[in-house]
Amino acid sequence: MNVLFAIIQTLLFIALAPLLAGWVKWCKCHLQNRRAPSLLQPYRDLIKLTHKQPVVSKDASWLFIIAPYIIFSTTALAVSVVPLLAVDLPTASSADVIVLVGFLAFARFFLVLAGLDVGTAFGGMGSSREMTISAMAEPAMLMAVFTLTMTASTTNLSFAIDHVLQEGLVLRPSFIFSLSALMLVAVAETGRIPVDNPATHLELTMIHEAMILEYSGRHLALIEWASQLKLMLYGVLIANIFFPWGIAETLSLSVLGYGLLAIMGKLALLVVVLAISETLLAKMRLFRVQEFLSFAYLLGLLGMLSHIILEAAR
Amino acid sequence: MSEVHSNWQLALQLALEAEVIPHNSTVVNNLARWTISADDWLRFATIAQQHHLRWVAGWAEQREDTFVVNACFASQTGYLWLQTELHIEKPQLPSQATIYPVASRSERHTQDMFGIHFVDRPDSRKWTRHCAWKKHDYPLRKDFPLQGMPEVITPANMDYQFVKARGAGVYEVPVGPIHAGIIEPGHFRFQAVGETILNLEERLAYVHKGIEKLAEGRTPEKLVRLAGRISGDSTVAHSWAACRAMEQAAGITIPERAAFIRGILCERERIANHLGDIGAICNDVGFAFAQMQFSRLREQWQRNSASVFGHRLLMDRLIPGGVKVDLSVADCTLLTQELKVLRKELDETIPALDLNSSLEDRLFTTGYLSPSTAATYGVVGYVARASGQDFDVRRDVSYAPYNQLNIKVAVEEQGDVASRVWVRIKEVFASIKLLSQMLTQLPEGELVTAWQKPKEYSEGLAMVEGWRGEIMTYVRFSSDDKISRFYARDPSHFGFLALEKIVLNNIVPDFPVCNKSVNPSYSGNDL
Numbered sequence: 001m002n003v004l005f006a007i008i009q010t011l012l013f014i015a016l017a018p019l020l021a022g023w024v025k026w027c028k029c030h031l032q033n034r035r036a037p038s039l040l041q042p043y044r045d046l047i048k049l050t051h052k053q054p055v056v057s058k059d060a061s062w063l064f065i066i067a068p069y070i071i072f073s074t075t076a077l078a079v080s081v082v083p084l085l086a087v088d089l090p091t092a093s094s095a096d097v098i099v100l101v102g103f104l105a106f107a108r109f110f111l112v113l114a115g116l117d118v119g120t121a122f123g124g125m126g127s128s129r130e131m132t133i134s135a136m137a138e139p140a141m142l143m144a145v146f147t148l149t150m151t152a153s154t155t156n157l158s159f160a161i162d163h164v165l166q167e168g169l170v171l172r173p174s175f176i177f178s179l180s181a182l183m184l185v186a187v188a189e190t191g192r193i194p195v196d197n198p199a200t201h202l203e204l205t206m207i208h209e210a211m212i213l214e215y216s217g218r219h220l221a222l223i224e225w226a227s228q229l230k231l232m233l234y235g236v237l238i239a240n241i242f243f244p245w246g247i248a249e250t251l252s253l254s255v256l257g258y259g260l261l262a263i264m265g266k267l268a269l270l271v272v273v274l275a276i277s278e279t280l281l282a283k284m285r286l287f288r289v290q291e292f293l294s295f296a297y298l299l300g301l302l303g304m305l306s307h308i309i310l311e312a313a314r
Numbered sequence: 315m316s317e318v319h320s321n322w323q324l325a326l327q328l329a330l331e332a333e334v335i336p337h338n339s340t341v342v343n344n345l346a347r348w349t350i351s352a353d354d355w356l357r358f359a360t361i362a363q364q365h366h367l368r369w370v371a372g373w374a375e376q377r378e379d380t381f382v383v384n385a386c387f388a389s390q391t392g393y394l395w396l397q398t399e400l401h402i403e404k405p406q407l408p409s410q411a412t413i414y415p416v417a418s419r420s421e422r423h424t425q426d427m428f429g430i431h432f433v434d435r436p437d438s439r440k441w442t443r444h445c446a447w448k449k450h451d452y453p454l455r456k457d458f459p460l461q462g463m464p465e466v467i468t469p470a471n472m473d474y475q476f477v478k479a480r481g482a483g484v485y486e487v488p489v490g491p492i493h494a495g496i497i498e499p500g501h502f503r504f505q506a507v508g509e510t511i512l513n514l515e516e517r518l519a520y521v522h523k524g525i526e527k528l529a530e531g532r533t534p535e536k537l538v539r540l541a542g543r544i545s546g547d548s549t550v551a552h553s554w555a556a557c558r559a560m561e562q563a564a565g566i567t568i569p570e571r572a573a574f575i576r577g578i579l580c581e582r583e584r585i586a587n588h589l590g591d592i593g594a595i596c597n598d599v600g601f602a603f604a605q606m607q608f609s610r611l612r613e614q615w616q617r618n619s620a621s622v623f624g625h626r627l628l629m630d631r632l633i634p635g636g637v638k639v640d641l642s643v644a645d646c647t648l649l650t651q652e653l654k655v656l657r658k659e660l661d662e663t664i665p666a667l668d669l670n671s672s673l674e675d676r677l678f679t680t681g682y683l684s685p686s687t688a689a690t691y692g693v694v695g696y697v698a699r700a701s702g703q704d705f706d707v708r709r710d711v712s713y714a715p716y717n718q719l720n721i722k723v724a725v726e727e728q729g730d731v732a733s734r735v736w737v738r739i740k741e742v743f744a745s746i747k748l749l750s751q752m753l754t755q756l757p758e759g760e761l762v763t764a765w766q767k768p769k770e771y772s773e774g775l776a777m778v779e780g781w782r783g784e785i786m787t788y789v790r791f792s793s794d795d796k797i798s799r800f801y802a803r804d805p806s807h808f809g810f811l812a813l814e815k816i817v818l819n820n821i822v823p824d825f826p827v828c829n830k831s832v833n834p835s836y837s838g839n840d841l
Contacts, residue, residue, distance in 0.1 A: 032606040121487040125822070194672060197600040201494040202826040204487070205598070282673040283600030285680075286509060286823050 005251060006091040010080040012260075013236075017228040018042035020235065020267060027275035042228065046221045054217030057118045067114035068215065068222040071107045075226040078103035079233050083158050083240055085259040086248035087165075092158035097145050100157070101138060104189075107226065108134055115211030122203045126210025129286065133195065133207065136293035137188045143300030144181035147174050147307050148241055157237075161244045173310055177303030179242045184296035186234035188289065191227070193278040195289050205283070232267070239266035344392035344711050345775060352398045355383075356408035362387050363413050367394065368692035371786045371803035372410070372420040374428050376456050377771075381405050381430055385417070386775070386786060388692075391710055395775055400430065409435035416691050416811055420803075427454040427526070442519045442840065444471035453527055460530055477515050479505035484512065487822060491520045498836035502825075509821040514814050521840040529800035534560050534634040534765060537797050541787070542629050544802055545838035550576075550583040551780025552802060552838075553632040555787035558713070560634050563774035563789055564767070569760040572636035573714035574752050578649075579628050579637075581745040581752070584781035585656075586615050586627075588738040588745075591833055595735055596667065598827040599676040607663050611656065618652050636762030646753050653746050653753075664739060677732035681816045681828035684729055691815070693808040695783020697832055700737045701729035707779035719751050734831040767795045782806060782835065802841070809834030 022039040029036035038044075056065060080091045081100045108130065115127035149155045151174065152163035188195040191208035200206060203213065212223050240247055246262025248255040284292060338349045350358055362369075370386040370393065381400040386393060400407060409432035411418035421432045422441035429452040443453075446468040451458060479486075484507055491499035501517035529540055541556035542549040554576055561568060568576075593608025616626040623631055623639050631639050641649075667673060683693075688701035698705060706723040708716040724740030726733035770793045778785045783805035792798035809832045817828050 028602075032603050033610070034606055121485075121489075124485075125487065193600050199602065200600065202598060203494050204489065204825050205600075205823040279603050280670070280672075281601075282596070282670065282676050284672070285676060286821055288675070 002088075002090050002251070005086070006080065006089040009084050009086065009089065010076065010091070013079045013082075013084050013232065014076060014225075014229060016264075017225065017232040018046060020232045020271065021228040023268060024231070024271050024275060027272055028278060031275055031279040042224075046225055049216075049221035049224070050218045052217040054215075054219045056219075057214055060118050060214070063110075064114050064117045064214075065219070067110045067117075068219040068226075070110045071114075072222040072226045072229075074103050074107040074110075075229045075233075078107070079229055079236075081157065082233055082236050083161055083247060084236055084263060085256055086251060087158045087161050087244075088249070089158065093156060096155040097149065097157050097160075098142075098155055101142060101145075104230070105134070105138065111211055111223070114215075118214045120214060122206070122210045122213050125204075126207055126213075129207045130211060133188055133289055133293065136290055136297070137185050140181060140293055140297040140300050141185040141189070143297055144178040144185065144303060147178040147300065147303040150304065150307055151175075151311065157241070161240055161247065162249075164241070164244050165247070165249070172307075174303045174307035175242060177299050177306060179238065181296045181299035181303060182234075182238055182241075184292065184299070186238065187274075187277075188293055188296070190231045190234055192231075192274065194281045194284040195292065197283050235267045235270050236263065239263060239270060345395060346392065347395045347397070349397045349399075352383075352400055352407055355398055356410060356413070358396060359385075359410040359413040362394075365389070368689075369410075369414040369416050370692070370784070371788075371801075371807075372417050372424065373788060373801040373803075374424045374430055374454075375790065375799040375801075376402070376428065376454070379403075381428060383407055383424070383430065384788065385410060388711075390705060393711065393775075393777065405430040406433055407431070408433050411435050411437070414692075416808065419807065419811070426452075428452050429455070439475060442522055444474075444519065445469045453524065458527070460527065462524070462527075474517060476503050476517070477505075477513060479512050481507075483507050491517075500836045504822060504825070506822050509823065511817050511820055511822060511825070514817050514825075516810055516814060518810065518836060519840045521837045523837070523841065525841040526799075526801060529797050531792075532797045532800075533795065534797075537789070537800060538632055538634060539630055541800075541802060542632075544841065545804060545806070545835040546627060546629075547587050547835065548583070548780045548782060548785070548804070548838060549627055549629045550579045550632065551778050551782075551785050552787070552804075553630070554580060555776050555778040555780075555785045555802065556789065556800070557632050557634055558776035558778060559774035559787045559789040560768075560791075561774070562776055563772040563791055564634075564765070565772075566635055566763050566766060568636050568714075568763050570714070570757040571759040572761050572763075574756050575637045575639065575641060575761070576632060577715040577719075578641070578749060578752050579623065579631055580778070580780070581749050582615070582619055582623075583628055585742050585745050585749075586612055586619070587781045588742045589615065591830065592667075592735060592738055592742075594833075595677075595731065595827060595830045596673060598830050599673065601670070601673050601676075604663075604667055604673075607666075611659055611663070615652075615656070618649070622649065633762065635765045636760070638761075640761055641753075641756065646756065650750060650753050653750055657743075657746055660739075660742065667735075674732070676827065677730065677735060678728075679730050680824050681731045681734075681820060681831055682729050683812055683816045685727070687815050688729065688812070691808060691811055693783075693812045695779075695781075695805045695809075696734055696737045696741065697809060697812050698783065699724060700726045700733035702727045705784075707777050707784050711777060713778075715752060716748075718755070719748055721748065731827055731831040771798070780805065782809065782833070782838075802838075804835060804838030804841075806834035806836070806839040810839055 021042045026036040026039055078100055081095045083092050112127040112130055115123040148160055152160035154160055191198055196207040215223055243266060246259060248259035340347045367387040367389055370388045372385045374381055374383045379402045383398050385396045409421055411421050418437050419441055421435055424430050426440055426443040484505055487504040489502040491501045499520040503515045504511055505513040525544055529537055538553045538556050542553040544552045589608050589612040593605035596604035619628055620626045622645050631637060683701045685702040688698050688703050704725045709721045709723055722744050724737045724744060726737050768791045773790045775788050786803040788801045790799040813832050817825055
């Protein structure tokens with residue numbers, strides 16, 4: 001039963017991700033005084049792409065073709081680890097947060113290889129930038145998450161969330177630091193402004209988009225969907241770790257329904273914050289990104305220090 | 315005024331006499347015209363450089379069995395038009411590009427189109443012709459058919475020798491000619507170490523439309539239509555320059571009212587393009603909010619253009635001898651009202667850009683063009699004015715209606731992208747003031763002076779300050795009121811050259827915003 005529910009939760013996660021992307025667009029459009037496309041537009045785009053013939057460069061190897069499937073399935077595995085509606089699910093308890101980071105790194109590894117594979121200048125450029133950023137983003141993310149795991153004395157997300165719920169509403173300085181760190185990392189990892197601009201057409205400024213320029217058709221659909229999943233994954237992590245209230249602790253239908261509403265509400269609010277910051281900020285100069293991520297790392301470190309100094313001693 | 319003009323001309327005259335360069339000269343207003351022998355072509359360039367003259371344009375034409383090669387130079391207050399004749403059997407001339415590097419592309423164009431050989435030129439590669447036409451076919455010679463050669467697909471240009479950079483970690487990024495946005499084609503070749511740009515080389519002329527050849531044998535009205543299509547965003551400025559050159563050749567003075575309406579059209583074009591570009595520059599650094607606001611303002615502006623003047627881009631509103639459109643009193647009130655609205659909107663929007671520190675961080679110090687480079691290259695328009703070059707044709711070599719108006723020229727010293735944005739913002743406000751002056755002072759009278767057939771082979775050379783900067787247009791008539799030669803030098807010629815310098819030591823991802831801050835026109839450059 002629990003296994004079945006874990007699968008359903010993962011499928012629900014995958015199904016809802018494009019809706020979240022649509023909501024981001026909707027908020028941004030309205031903040032820029034524009035008329036927004038329908039919330040369902042990302043679904044239509046994905047369907048459209050799957051109907052198109054993928055065009056593959058004659059210089060592409062098998063790696064280029066297989067990469068979208070690997071990227072999508074690894075990201076899907078990653079989201080299965082994250083508690084969306086309920087805690088204590090078998091997938092969540094079998095893998096911890098380090099595995100989650102590992103899944104994401106694995107997907108990124110193939111994305112970067114695929115960017116290099118066709119040998120275009122843009123792909124190589126995007127891959128090199130992506131690696132530069134990830135080399136700084138991953139430690140910052142782990143640092144933020146470790147604070148949480150130290151509080152809960154476990155690296156398992158499900159148990160950690162349980163622990164936060166048991167403790168009730170306690171104001172922890174360490175959590176505020178690591179929440180800020182995780183939000184900065186999330187912006188960098190999901191390629192949002194001010195680190196990357198998902199809406200740009202300027203090849204030379206791209207990071208994520210430069211790697212996938214050569215993709216088309218269903219391959220592109222899978223990669224787009226995977227990045228929508230990643231955006232939602234970070235949203236859910238932030239929402240459920242730091243504000244877990246509302247998540248289902250038992251598997252009854254009404255509690256789950258309440259859990260679904262809660263997480264959707266939390267995500268919707270988070271996206272509004274994202275959209276506001278994307279509207280107010282211009283994209284950073286590429287070499288400012290390292291300062292941005294060093295700052296995130298520093299926040300993570302401060303979170304851990306304040307945990308050790310202020311909280312663990314008690 | 316002529317007192318001021320004669321000073322530099324006098325100085326130059328003395329210099330020429332000291333160097334014993336024989337010449338014929340005529341002076342009309344602020345345009346001096348000198349004919350010298352081909353042997354003195356290079357020596358003249360040296361003297362011109364010593365007198366800090368700016369290179370403006372170079373072009374050639376065929377007259378029976380001679381080639382006439384022209385070059386135009388400028389001081390702050392006037393122009394000097396240099397001519398020499400070559401026999402068709404021996405089309406050779408020393409290259410001025412050794413003295414004025416900025417003349418190089420123009421000489422390559424003349425070589426490609428006429429087969430005139432510039433001796434010792436620093437760059438002997440083709441420019442405008444990629445792989446079209448047979449080796450000894452030169453499209454702008456008179457024996458080349460006007461309808462062009464039978465259509466064959468031009469083979470791809472595979473063996474162009476780009477400048478190479480070598481060394482550890484140097485890599486090349488080829489960009490274009492087809493770009494991701496809906497923009498014109500042009501190839502950019504970057505050499506970079508990491509993300510820092512070591513060198514940028516442009517390969518253009520993908521939009522060569524044969525404007526110069528198409529102009530041959532046209533009537534004056536049709537030439538204005540053609541000139542209006544050199545670059546769609548500068549349609550008023552180019553038509554105006556063509557009209558002025560032809561009117562000068564025919565000795566026609568246009569009615570005051572027509573001059574004012576031309577001025578109104580030209581300033582409207584300037585405002586529309588600046589509004590669009592300010593937004594686009596912000597969008598290139600990921601600040602989409604500004605683009606949305608400025609696109610809206612521009613759209614509203616162009617809709618008003620359509621309703622008052624009958625065309626969104628104001629195409630084909632000018633005709634030789636005057637203008638095609640009139641302004642009623644009601645129109646003037648409407649336009650004055652529109653100026654107030656725009657001013658109010660800008661007063662709200664500009665602070666949103668000015669106070670945004672993340673935008674500031676991107677635009678300041680990016681894409682620096684030093685005042686000395688700007689002066690050496692003789693760049694024009696807002697690119698020059700953002701690098702401290704205080705020059706504007708409307709003020710310094712004024713023409714109607716600007717000679718009756720109070721013109722304020724915006725100059726900034728920093729030379730970065732932010733400066734170019736600020737010059738444009740100030741120019742929008744200056745144009746608003748000019749428009750309100752013109753609308754209140756709009757004189758009564760005719761719209762057109764009747765066209766008179768110009769004398770045989772008469773010539774005209776005119777400058778107009780388009781929104782990108784100084785446009786130079788040359789026109790020569792044949793014996794029957796038809797055009798024999800037409801050449802227009804768009805400010806983009808300098809824009810592209812400046813861009814190659816602007817991006818040096820910037821990072822690759824900052825190229826788009828540098829490019830947009832200059833915004834040269836591919837179509838205007840390629841002709």
